[in-house]
Amino acid sequence: MTTNLTNSNCVEEYKENGKTKIRIKPFNALIELYHHQTPTGSIKENLDKLENYVKDVVKAKGLAIPTSGAFSNTRGTWFEVMIAIQSWNYRVKRELNDYLIIKMPNVKTLHFRKIFDNETREKLHQLEKTLLTHKQQVRLITSNPDLLIIRQKDLIKSEYNLPINKLTHENIDVALTLFKDIEGKCKWDSLVAGVGLKTSLRPDRRLQLVHEGNILKSLFAHLKMRYWNPKAEFKYYGASSEPVSKADDDALQTAATHTIVNVNSTPERAVDDIFSLTSFEDIDKMLDQIIKK
Incomplete structure (x- = not known):
């Protein structure tokens, strides 16, 4: 995890129609939290942990909290990455030499x-x-x-x-x-x-x-x-x-x-x-x- 939250790259500001908005960068959040490992245990707890991490970063940077819709979409992306990584490792672990999980x-x-x-x-x-x-x-x-x-x-x-x-x-x-x-x-x-x-x-x-x-x-x-x-x-x-x-x-x-x-x-x-x-x-x-x- 990034120890100094203000140095995190999991959120960024951008302009749209003259208004400043916040964009969550889901892959960066995953990497900052789990860089030397892959997540284990409860999926919901990991999704909550990631969401809370992003909120902590936003607060540390003095930015506006992203909308619930933004977090809903981002949780979907995190969930898909977790499934993709786990499925990849499942195939390797089971030695499925004629299957692919895409x-x-x-x-x-x-x-x-x-x-x-x-x-x-x-x-x-x-x-x-x-x-x-x-x-x-x-x-x-x-x-x-x-x-x-x-x-x-x-x-x-x-x-x-x-x-x-x-x-x-x-x-x-x-x-x-x-x-x-x-x-x-x-x-x-x-x-x-x-x-x-x-x-x-x-x-x-x-x-x-x-x-x-x-x-x-x-x-x-x-x-x-x-x-x-x-x-x-x-x-x-x-x-x-x-x-x-x-x-x-x-x-x-x-x-x-x-x-x-x-x-x-x-x-x-x-x-x-x-x-x-x-x-x-x-x-x-x-x-x-x-x-x-």
Whole structure:
């Protein structure tokens, strides 16, 4: 931790429309707190610790406290970094030499369809073109899953087997940009599962998971038909840094719509399961269950 809080680089002032505002720099906060280690224990306690650290820095610098919305977004970023680092180390620890666990960026950076090889991307492009020929111009719009679990041995590089033991800008970048190495290389049936990460499961965030699961599973069902491979499976899961309630679980039992419009289809959930990730050990348990190793 930076001993003199006024020297911290986890916040900065900037001008917008003539007004002075405060920007939180989430990676800097992580590195200043955990530079010689990676976080362990309770995820919520670590998120609270990071938020309190930023508030202490802001007060020490005599700046305005960032808004609750700013902290909510920043906690989401911290949560995603923690998941990415833990998932990287999980794969190394379990010696999963044919799996990759990819932290995906937002769709503006890279749409998940671009990870596929040329043949699969062409099939999805044909689907999109067909949808757009309709008068209503139908589209399949969704966000990227936060995590993708892929099983494809020829994607593995030796450097992926080195653990991340401390938080540095380089290590965070390695964990968050792994997706760049797989762009245009994934076979469609190498996708094992996707995971949507949420710091909480308020009702609107539950619906985001259901929508994302629905679209992703519909695309995968289309590829199963195009490749004539009914045995291929793709699962979609939700995960929250807070305990999961019965109301959460009930809401996430919503059917995947493409499985209830055909009497020959077996109904399935849009979100196959929901995991409560209150500790770093819970991340390992979730991945164990998804990969079933």
